[in-house]
Amino acid sequence: DSCSDYGSRDKPGTALGRTVPDGNVLFPDIFHTDHLLFYERFKAYQDYILADCKASEVKEFTAEYLEKVLEPSGWQAVWRTNVFEVLVEVVDVEYSALKAVVQLSEPFLCESRVSTFTLECMQELLELKERQIPLQELWVVYDESGEFDQTALAVEHVRFFYQCIWRTWDEEEEDDFDYFVRCVEPRLRLHYDILEHRVPSGLVADYQNLLSQCEELYRKFLNVRNSISSSDSDSEVGNVSMVEGLKLYEKVEHLKQKLKLIENPLLRYVFGYQKYSGLQAKGLRPTGTKITHVVSSTMMASLLQSLIRDKLCPESCGEELEIQFHNDPLAAVNACYEGDTVIICPGHYVVDGVFCIADSVELEGYGLPDDIVIEKRGKGDNFVDCTGANIRISSLKLVQHDAVEGILNVHHGKTVLENCVLQCETMGITVRTSAELVMKNSDLYGAKGAGVEIYPGSTCTLLDNGIHHCKEGILIKNFLDGHYDIPKITMVNNMIHNNEGYGVVLVRPTMPSDVKDASAEITKGIFVFLEETPKTSRSSIPRQEELHECITDELDLYERAEISKQDEGNYEIANELGATSAKKSQMHKKRLSELGITDADDNLMSQEMFVSIVGNQFKWNGKGSFGTFLF
Numbered sequence: 001d002s003c004s005d006y007g008s009r010d011k012p013g014t015a016l017g018r019t020v021p022d023g024n025v026l027f028p029d030i031f032h033t034d035h036l037l038f039y040e041r042f043k044a045y046q047d048y049i050l051a052d053c054k055a056s057e058v059k060e061f062t063a064e065y066l067e068k069v070l071e072p073s074g075w076q077a078v079w080r081t082n083v084f085e086v087l088v089e090v091v092d093v094e095y096s097a098l099k100a101v102v103q104l105s106e107p108f109l110c111e112s113r114v115s116t117f118t119l120e121c122m123q124e125l126l127e128l129k130e131r132q133i134p135l136q137e138l139w140v141v142y143d144e145s146g147e148f149d150q151t152a153l154a155v156e157h158v159r160f161f162y163q164c165i166w167r168t169w170d171e172e173e174e175d176d177f178d179y180f181v182r183c184v185e186p187r188l189r190l191h192y193d194i195l196e197h198r199v200p201s202g203l204v205a206d207y208q209n210l211l212s213q214c215e216e217l218y219r220k221f222l223n224v225r226n227s228i229s230s231s232d233s234d235s236e237v238g239n240v241s242m243v244e245g246l247k248l249y250e251k252v253e254h255l256k257q258k259l260k261l262i263e264n265p266l267l268r269y270v271f272g273y274q275k276y277s278g279l280q281a282k283g284l285r286p287t288g289t290k291i292t293h294v295v296s297s298t299m300m301a302s303l304l305q306s307l308i309r310d311k312l313c314p315e316s317c318g319e320e321l322e323i324q325f326h327n328d329p330l331a332a333v334n335a336c337y338e339g340d341t342v343i344i345c346p347g348h349y350v351v352d353g354v355f356c357i358a359d360s361v362e363l364e365g366y367g368l369p370d371d372i373v374i375e376k377r378g379k380g381d382n383f384v385d386c387t388g389a390n391i392r393i394s395s396l397k398l399v400q401h402d403a404v405e406g407i408l409n410v411h412h413g414k415t416v417l418e419n420c421v422l423q424c425e426t427m428g429i430t431v432r433t434s435a436e437l438v439m440k441n442s443d444l445y446g447a448k449g450a451g452v453e454i455y456p457g458s459t460c461t462l463l464d465n466g467i468h469h470c471k472e473g474i475l476i477k478n479f480l481d482g483h484y485d486i487p488k489i490t491m492v493n494n495m496i497h498n499n500e501g502y503g504v505v506l507v508r509p510t511m512p513s514d515v516k517d518a519s520a521e522i523t524k525g526i527f528v529f530l531e532e533t534p535k536t537s538r539s540s541i542p543r544q545e546e547l548h549e550c551i552t553d554e555l556d557l558y559e560r561a562e563i564s565k566q567d568e569g570n571y572e573i574a575n576e577l578g579a580t581s582a583k584k585s586q587m588h589k590k591r592l593s594e595l596g597i598t599d600a601d602d603n604l605m606s607q608e609m610f611v612s613i614v615g616n617q618f619k620w621n622g623k624g625s626f627g628t629f630l631f
Contacts, residue, residue, distance in 0.1 A: 013144055014143065014145065014146040014149050016032060016033065016149050017035075018030070018032055018142040019031070019032040021139075026109070027087060027111075028087070029141070030077075030078055030141055031141075031142050031148075031152035031156075033140075033152050033153060033155075034156065036160075038188065038189070041188060042188060045157070045161070046185075048065055049061060049161075050062075050179060050180045051180070052180065053179055054178065054179055055170045055172075055173060055179045055183070056171050056174065057179075058179060059096075062158065062161075063095040063096045063098065065154070066093070066098070066135075067095050069150040069151070070093055070150070071147070071151045073090055073091050073092055073093070074090070075089075075090050075141065075143070075151055076088065076089050076090070076105055076141040077089075077090060077100070077140050077141055077155075078138070079102065079137055079138055080137055081137060083113055083114065084117050085111045085112070086104065086109065086110040086117075086122055087104075087109040087110070087141075088102040088103065088104055088105055088133070088138075089104075089105045091103055093135075094132060098135050099132040099133060100133050100135055101131050102126070102131055102133050102138075104119070104122060104123065110122060135155050136155070136158050136159035138155055139155075164187070165183070165191075167215075168215065168218060168219075169214075169218050169256065186264050187263050190263050190265070190268075199268070200404050203262065203268070210258055211259060214259060217248055217255065218252050221245060221252055224244055224248060225245055228241045228245060281338065281358040281387070282336075282337045282338065282358070282359055283337065283359070284337060284339065285338075289322055290338075290339040290340055290341075291323070291340050292311075292321050292323050292324075292343060293325075293326055293341070293343070294323060294326070294343050295325075295326045295327065295328070295329045295332045295342060295344045295345060295349070296327065296344075296347060297345075297347045297349070298327075303345060307345070307366065310366075311366065328351070329342065329344050329355075330353050330355060333355050333356075333357060333361070333363070334356075336357075336361045338359040338360055338361070339360060339361070340359070341361065342361065343364050343365075344363065344365050344366065344372050344374075344396065345366050345372070346367045347371075347373075348375065349374045349375065350377050351376060355384040356385050356387075357384070357391050358387045358388055360389050360390040360413075361392075362391075363391075363396065364392075364394050364395060365394065365395030367395065368395070369395050369396055369397045370397055370421065372397060373397045373399060374397070376399065376400050376402075377401060377402070382403075382405050382406075383398065383403060383405075383406075383407045384408040384409070385411060386409065386410045386412075387413055388415075389413040390413065390414050390416075391414070391415045391416070392416045392418070393415065393416070393420060394416075394417075394418040394420065395419045395420065396421075397421040397423070398421070398422050398423065400426075401425055402425070406424070406427030406453070407423075407424045407425070407428055407429065408428075408429045408430070409432065410429070410430065410435040410437050411432045412432070414435075415436070415437055415438070416437075417429075417437065417440070417442055418439075418441055418442065419442060420443075421444075422442065422443070423446050424448075424451070424470070425448070426447065428449070428452055429451070429452045430452075430455070431453065431454050431459075431460050432458060433458055434457050435455075435458050435459075436458065437452075437458075437460050438461045439463070439465055440463045441463070442466075443465070443468075444468075444470070445466075445467070445468050445470065446469055446470065447470040447471060448470075449470070449475075450472040450473070451472070452467065452475070453475045454474065454487050455487065456478055456485060456487055457485040457486075457487065458487045459487070459488045459489075460489050461490040462490065462491045463490075463492050466494070467494060467497075468495070468497045469499065471500050471501055472500070472501040472503075473502065473505075474491075474496065474503070474505070475507060476505065476507065478507065478508045489613075491504075491570075491573075491612065491613045492615055492616070493616065494616045495619075496618050497620050499621045499622065500622045501627070502621055502623045502624055502625065502626060502627040503625045503626060504573050504618075504626045506576060506627075506628045507628075508628070508629075569618045570613040570615070570616055571613075572625065573613050573625070576626065
């Protein structure tokens, strides 16, 4: 590659490009180095700069690298700050301090946002700084000879590292892993994933917000710690500062943990950012009418007759219908109010936008799912976002391309998905906290992540579905924070097969100790419904008001099914969820006890997870039926 970090010095001329600086002052061109590829930065930090150093050794290793490649003098650079830019000449380098000793170039070239930066003012500023400028504030002036290529790249690596990789708290986090593996690689990968639009914009915003919060709290923590060290620790003021410091420390550690989850490509979506949804429900029309929207690219007489016979006649609907016609399903959904229905006729529809469904509406395909295809084109975070109280989607095939987020996100309310086909690109269906999904008789495949992601505090019912050829079949995100409720999960007669990893994965943090006897604890905080014997009766099973009548009626049929060879996998999943739930119940009671609450209401504390796992088949999954991922 022409932009290799370590090109041959034998080749005449520079291997780097040039950039013309912006602004009114005619600065000389500078080396164009901020476009380096991921592998170029990765190789430089791993092989030449940091190697296997610890965080406390980063500055030392960097200085040793600079001594080998950085020209000690004889090169010019543009010194940039938030206030001014000025052309300087480097006369020496303080490697251990990562600084260059500079003098103003002649003629004097300076551009500033204020007019006070004259030659005399700049000379005075340099004297105050002892003429030493941090290397990351310098942009090396272009030289076509190639003599300063390595200097320009070295300065770029230092600048990028301290702007994008290094955190002020890194030096205090020593462990058995080298710094590159623990911090540099995951942060570098995240940086390029963001540049290449592989991370949802909501998650990027959350990460930047968390980083800012953590930096601010860490500065406060350092100030408190310094005040404690400089004062009498036995004094009342010292004791107050100690308590304040401990609180700040806990907050910082909590934020650092969240940052690490996003930085780690394996755990990035485990964090489960709470994406703000600005979708506002329209409610009922001012006139109170409900409209049926018919979508068809072309409307033939025979199709219209069939629609009138099957869907639109007053006899079948019980009332006179108001109908609107569209040739675009996205336009039809955007025109909906509370209680509207969208009937989509056979055809292949290509949309470039997001289906934002904030009202209780019904999307219904008129025909077989494979005949009614809605294909998403163009880069974007989402395909279908659901926040309505009661949404129903049926008999459609959704095809996703160039996506960042999953094919369908249920943020709030309840969404029923029936007789649909979902061809995914990244993640599959996501059921957010406090949301509910009922998925029946549907087929989902192709997700590079999990087919279905179930968040804490959500309700998910999966009946008679196929989930296959995904990274993982179903991912249950549990216990990410203490205040989240346990998800309520029902899985009946699903075929989960040919997934790269596990059929079902439970992701949870490592707990202080495992429950030694899970079976003894399960009945305390969890009702596990298993078809262990044909004699099981409904009267012996605890009823939950959260399960709706339609689901209960279907479960009545499944309870009478014969035992299959898959019961072992079903039992393993339910047993692990039960044991984990029981452990959380114990931890919750312990926290209440520490707060002095000893007579708590068990109904409030139990955080019950009703798990119905019956008749599911797990076949040809790369790692097996069920796995637990601890972090």
